Amino acid sequence: MIAIVDYGMGNIASVKTAFEKLGYEVVVTDDIDTLSAATHIILPGVGSFHAAVEEINTRHLKEDLQKLAKEKPFLGICLGMQLLFDKGFENGIADGLGLIPGEVNVIKTEYILPHIGWNELNIEHNHTVFDMFQNKHVYFVHSFQALTEKKYVVATANYGTEVPAIVRNGHIFGMQFHPEKSGEIGVKLLQAFLQQTSTTEGVES
Amino acid sequence: MIAKRIIPCLDVKEGKVVKGTNFVGLRELGDPVEMASSYSKQGADEIVFLDISATNEGRQTMIDIVRRTAEQVYVPFTVGGGVRTIEDVNRLLQAGADKVGMNSAAVANPSLITESSNRFGAQCTVVAIDAKRVGDKWHVMTHGGSKDTGIDAIEWAIEVEKRGAGEILLTSVDTDGVKDGFDIDLTKTVVDVVRIPVIASGGVGKPEHFPEVFQATNVSAGLAASIFHENTFTIKEVKDVCKQQGVSIRET
Secondary structure, X not given: OEEEEOOXXXXXXXXXXXXXXXXXXEEEEOOHHHHHHOOEEEEOOOOOHHHHHHHHHHOOXXXXXXXXXXXXXXXXXXXXXXXXXXXXXXXXXXEOOOOOOOEXXXXXOOOOOOEEEEEEOEEOOOOHHHHOOOOOEEEEEEOEEXXXXXXXXXXXXXXXXXXXXXXEEOOEXXXXXXXXXXXXXXXXXXXXXXXXXXXXXXXXX | OOOOEEEEEEEEEOOEEEEOOOOOOOEEEEOHHHHHHHHHHHOOOOEEEEEOOOOHHHHHHHHHHHHHHHHHOOOOEEEEOOOOOHHHHHHXXXXXXXXXXXXXXXXXXXXXXXXXXHHHOHHHEEEEEEEEEEOOEEEEEEOOOOEEEEEXXXXXXXXXXXXXXXXXXXXXXXXXXXXXXXXXXXXXXXHHHOOOOEEEEOOOOOOOHHHHHHHHOOOOXXXXXXXXXXXXXXXXHHHHHHHHOOOOOOOO
């Protein structure tokens, strides 16, 4: 069973059905017992970093999410990916989940923001599971990006600057784009996450 | 590089896709969710639904369509038409729309843009501008392009960006339905004064009209309705022509 964390940030119907399409049972919940029973945790999110952190804190989910991320495959999508980092600077400074070292700040580019639309993935590392996504287009909608060490970056997109598109720390993954809105390729990326995390790997802290 | 987007638009009336936005002689073309799903499988980069329902029942039906689309379609979609209040925006986003388009209501009450952007984010706040050439200017038209507000369309575009719109859906009332290509002058003028993505709309009669507007302006996307319906042209044909002309598009 895959659990999608329900914390009131953005709609998740497409995330849910994308995993269902892959043949998985999916629950949308903020109940810690249900989350603990899941095989994979998905943290979605649309909105601002600050507002998301407030929602997580209001629901007393922060420590639970940090604990779950150590125990099982964890995927943050869009804002959910940004929350994996230490700190965010959108609408004031807020502490993220601190699962991947780094910060989240506005994209420094001469191009227009938000970065909306279909952009190509450049696979940075030799991740065999992700190699097939080289130069494939995925759908982005964001104005803020992760600033992190190269070793955590699996893929980037060029938007006048290198924008981390897929990040990874052990079995904790983040996707800055919306795989659930990226057509067939998006569904295959979710599948790649599930495959990649089927073998347990340690999380660097 | 970011791809230019090809967007089919579906006019929906009382739960059915119809041809044309005129209220007389409408022909039903099919189920909106099935058509959206089919377009996304063909490679549409995004879908726009324009709700032209005249009744509350029709609007309620649209919410169900949005919910079903969110479950079955794996590309982003925008819903516009009849969006009057922040509650309308909220309802459509809650049902699963990625973006909500506002037009006449934004002109009548520009704070709707600000409110939507502050509450839900610029990325889901789309302002639709219908513009018509008047002398050496363009005026903002409302009520399906029939009412001249007298507002300068270029100044309005600048203002909607200031108020937090994340995108502009720009329709030329002059070229709409003429099938002789996008309004390059209008599109270029608006694209050059704003720093948010602009979707060009109105005037597509054949696939070549897409690369034409992408090469003449920095517009982010092109939208068309009738050429995609009844398979006059497929999304793939449009993308093939764009690719031949060196336009960066998403291949599926």
